[in-house]
Amino acid sequence: MAAPLIECRDLTRVYRMGGGEVRALDGVSLTIDEGEYVAIMGASGSGKSTFMNLLGALDRPTSGSLKVAGEAIETMGPDQLAAFRNRTIGFVFQQFNLLARTSAEDNAALPLIYSGLKGAERRERARARLQQVGLGERMDHHPSQLSGGQQQRVAIARALVNNPRILLADEPTGALDSQTTVEVLGIFDRLNAEGITVILVTHEQDVADHARRQIVFRDGRIVEDRR
Amino acid sequence: MNLMSAISVALLALRVNLLRSVLAMLGIIIGVSAVIAMVSVTEGAKRAMEERIASFGANLLVIRPGSSAFGGRRGGAGTATFLTDADVEAIRSEIPGIVAVSGEMSGSQPMVVAGENWTTNVQGVHSDYFEARDWFVESGRAFTPAEVRSGARVIMIGQTVATELFGAAGPLGQTVRVGAVPMEVIGIMAPKGQSSWGSDQDDTVFAPITTARSRLFGYQFGVRDPVFTIYAEVAPGTNVSHAVADIEELLRVRRNIQPGAEDDFSVNNLAEFIRARNETETQLGVLLAAAAVISLLVGGIGIMNIMLVSVTERTREIGLRLAVGARRADVRNQFLIESVVLCVTGGIAGMAIGVAGAYGIGNLGDFPVSIHPAIAGIAIGAAVFVGLFFGFYPAHRASRLDPIEALRFE
Numbered sequence: 295m296a297a298p299l300i301e302c303r304d305l306t307r308v309y310r311m312g313g314g315e316v317r318a319l320d321g322v323s324l325t326i327d328e329g330e331y332v333a334i335m336g337a338s339g340s341g342k343s344t345f346m347n348l349l350g351a352l353d354r355p356t357s358g359s360l361k362v363a364g365e366a367i368e369t370m371g372p373d374q375l376a377a378f379r380n381r382t383i384g385f386v387f388q389q390f391n392l393l394a395r396t397s398a399e400d401n402a403a404l405p406l407i408y409s410g411l412k413g414a415e416r417r418e419r420a421r422a423r424l425q426q427v428g429l430g431e432r433m434d435h436h437p438s439q440l441s442g443g444q445q446q447r448v449a450i451a452r453a454l455v456n457n458p459r460i461l462l463a464d465e466p467t468g469a470l471d472s473q474t475t476v477e478v479l480g481i482f483d484r485l486n487a488e489g490i491t492v493i494l495v496t497h498e499q500d501v502a503d504h505a506r507r508q509i510v511f512r513d514g515r516i517v518e519d520r521r
Numbered sequence: 522m523n524l525m526s527a528i529s530v531a532l533l534a535l536r537v538n539l540l541r542s543v544l545a546m547l548g549i550i551i552g553v554s555a556v557i558a559m560v561s562v563t564e565g566a567k568r569a570m571e572e573r574i575a576s577f578g579a580n581l582l583v584i585r586p587g588s589s590a591f592g593g594r595r596g597g598a599g600t601a602t603f604l605t606d607a608d609v610e611a612i613r614s615e616i617p618g619i620v621a622v623s624g625e626m627s628g629s630q631p632m633v634v635a636g637e638n639w640t641t642n643v644q645g646v647h648s649d650y651f652e653a654r655d656w657f658v659e660s661g662r663a664f665t666p667a668e669v670r671s672g673a674r675v676i677m678i679g680q681t682v683a684t685e686l687f688g689a690a691g692p693l694g695q696t697v698r699v700g701a702v703p704m705e706v707i708g709i710m711a712p713k714g715q716s717s718w719g720s721d722q723d724d725t726v727f728a729p730i731t732t733a734r735s736r737l738f739g740y741q742f743g744v745r746d747p748v749f750t751i752y753a754e755v756a757p758g759t760n761v762s763h764a765v766a767d768i769e770e771l772l773r774v775r776r777n778i779q780p781g782a783e784d785d786f787s788v789n790n791l792a793e794f795i796r797a798r799n800e801t802e803t804q805l806g807v808l809l810a811a812a813a814v815i816s817l818l819v820g821g822i823g824i825m826n827i828m829l830v831s832v833t834e835r836t837r838e839i840g841l842r843l844a845v846g847a848r849r850a851d852v853r854n855q856f857l858i859e860s861v862v863l864c865v866t867g868g869i870a871g872m873a874i875g876v877a878g879a880y881g882i883g884n885l886g887d888f889p890v891s892i893h894p895a896i897a898g899i900a901i902g903a904a905v906f907v908g909l910f911f912g913f914y915p916a917h918r919a920s921r922l923d924p925i926e927a928l929r930f931e
């Protein structure tokens with residue numbers, strides 16, 4: 295069997311602030327294979343976002359080792375991490391984080407600016423991804439002209455535009471109503487069926503039920519890992 | 522991230538907050554426009570002065586009794602001993618590099634012909650005068666050295682005098698009574714226009730200095746063959762200050778001035794006069810440069826302030842860009858480019874306002890205005906520099922943000 299896509303051993307992340315310190319992650323060991331569909335659950339403050347930030351190479355662990363797509367995250371500098379995120383990771387945020395007064399197309403094309411692609415190719419790929427998430431008719435719309443569900447689909451198109459191996463979504467449906475939640479999850483299901491590894495954080499069991507593996511955090515540790 | 526897309530992102534960011542961008546640019550706009558207007562106006566005044574001086578003759582030495590500076594008081598009778606025709610001849614024969622030298626003596630005289638009369642300045646000169654002053658007859662002829670020696674009763678008249686006394690009729694060959702002396706008009710001078718102090722140079726009459734001395738200015742001067750002023754033209758390419766020193770030495774000997782005693786005459790040179798003016802202008806230029814630096818400093822601080830605000834406001838955007846793969850240098854460059862675009866836009870606006878202002882001032886005060894093309898380059902260059910210098914700190918701060926904290930920023 296091939297090496298796992300994500301492999302973490304004794305992963306710890308301690309936030310120091312003022313006098314005290316918070317052990318947001320406390321010795322997490324885990325492997326995730328290519329093509330898995332994982333839901334991460336747990337109470338507020340249990341360390342889910344901290345864990346996702348590490349998987350997404352936005353942050354580095356205080357101790358322990360983390361290998362993602364063959365790269366040792368804890369050894370990389372800021373610019374190496376940036377290039378790694380650009381190539382390998384797609385992010386979907388609860389708050390969409392689209393650029394205001396910028397068209398859906400330009401929003402979706404944003405990561406490609408940092409891959410050094412030419413304007414024409416950026417546009418072409420952004421359009422293809424917007425088509426894929428069902429926004430072919432809304433390419434020129436600005437975020438303020440789109441519904442929440444549509445905005446989140448633009449954000450998904452942006453996450454996919456550079457063909458990442460891993461899609462990380464931290465509470466992607468947290469700001470959506472139940473109807474659009476279903477639509478967005480449908481997109482995730484399809485993407486996973488096409489082979490992309492999807493990892494999402496959620497508080498809702500019926501969202502988590504879309505995934506084939508559910509991991510539950512409590513106080514910075516994994517307390518349950520069921521498939 | 523390439524430059525063009527960075528510039529379009531920058532322009533978008535500036536358009537989104539148009540009023541704020543304009544306010545931020547205001548310091549740069551005001552500074553650049555003020556400096557360009559002032560430079561253009563002073564440059565124009567300087568050019569005009571140079572043109573007037575060139576029309577007088579830049580290689581001309583002006584020698585006068587007394588020790589006054591150029592254009593200052595004239596050493597009249599009593600204040601110092603006159604220079605004489607003998608001095609003129611000595612300068613002509615003993616100073617190397619002198620191409621023309623003439624004495625001059627002048628006074629106001631009434632002129633009468635056929636019922637018309639006109640009072641004008643009559644200048645008695647040697648025949649070299651015209652070459653020294655680069656001023657020649659337009660029609661007729663100039664008097665000859667022989668006519669100067671013999672004291673011929675001939676005159677050449679300026680354009681203004683020709684018009685005033687003769688109107689449309691041809692003055693050549695006519696006899697005019699100058700003071701009490703009938704004189705024949707043999708030439709009409711080319712038009713010369715206004716002098717650098719604004720008098721009409723064409724309102725004048727030239728007579729041989731001998732004639733003027735014996736028949737017109739018939740009072741006693743106490744010396745033989747006196748002249749008020751000597752004009753000497755130095756050959757082009759000759760070292761003017763050497764010629765000045767040579768003349769000074771010659772005249773000290775001729776006038777018996779003891780070593781250590783002060784000259785009782787002055788040798789002035791228009792080139793020196795121009796140089797002295799240029800020095801004042803250099804000082805003015807330093808002042809202008811100081812004003813420019815201060816206004817650009819103030820403008821730059823305005824830019825830095827607005828860029829810091831912009832970085833704070835767009836913290837989440839920065840976090841997002843970092844998350845999707847922007848390197849620190851990409852973020853830094855984006856904000857640097859924004860700062861430069863802001864400054865250059867301000868610089869261009871300031872330049873337009875400055876040029877318009879210069880023409881406005883020139884029109885109001887009837888000054889000539891001279892706009893140097895290099896000014897555009899300097900203004901844009903300064904704007905780019907200010908943008909980079911004052912944009913660096915905000916841009917650097919933006920590039921050092923932590924992506925997670927930036928994304929969480931409210």
Ligand SMILES: Nc1ncnc2c1ncn2[C@@H]1O[C@H](COP(=O)(O)OP(=O)(O)OP(=O)(O)O)[C@@H](O)[C@H]1O
Pocket residue numbers: 309310311316317318336337338339340341342343344345
């Ligand atoms: N930058 C930080 N500085 C200090 N403490 C932090 C920081 N980020 C997170 N924490 C702390 O780390 C712990 C885990 O936070 P984390 O955001 O991972 O929780 P979460 O499981 O995502 O919660 P939620 O469901 O509310 O999003 C919390 O106690 C939180 O207060």
Ligand SMILES: [Mg+2]
Pocket residue numbers: 342343344464
């Ligand atoms: Mg969280």
